[in-house]
Amino acid sequence: MQLTDDQLRSLDQDGFLVLPGVFTPEEIDLLRGEVPGMVAERRAENPREAGKSTVRNILSLHRRNEMYRRLVRHPRMLEAARQIWARRSTRSR
Structure with missing residues (x-):
């Protein structure tokens, strides 16, 4: 998946990037299913x-x-x- 120039600018501006649709709802459900055990x-x-749990x-x-993993x-x-x-590496030179 290649990021667009707009996505890269958004990342530079906001410090994060949201990429909807990269993973299927089923894949996301599998990942979410792992969270309660790790939180515990x-x-x-x-x-x-x-002072809280x-x-x-x-x-x-x-x-x-x-x-x-x-x-x-x-x-x-x-x-x-x-x-x-690669983008960040070329900027720091």
């Missing part, structure tokens, strides 16, 4: 709100879950990541 884990990668963020998913290596993600990396 008491570990440093699940920082909690101060509410998870504030879930970190390093790709290092502790096979489905997320496969996600970050998926060709639909890698091509866009390489494009962003």
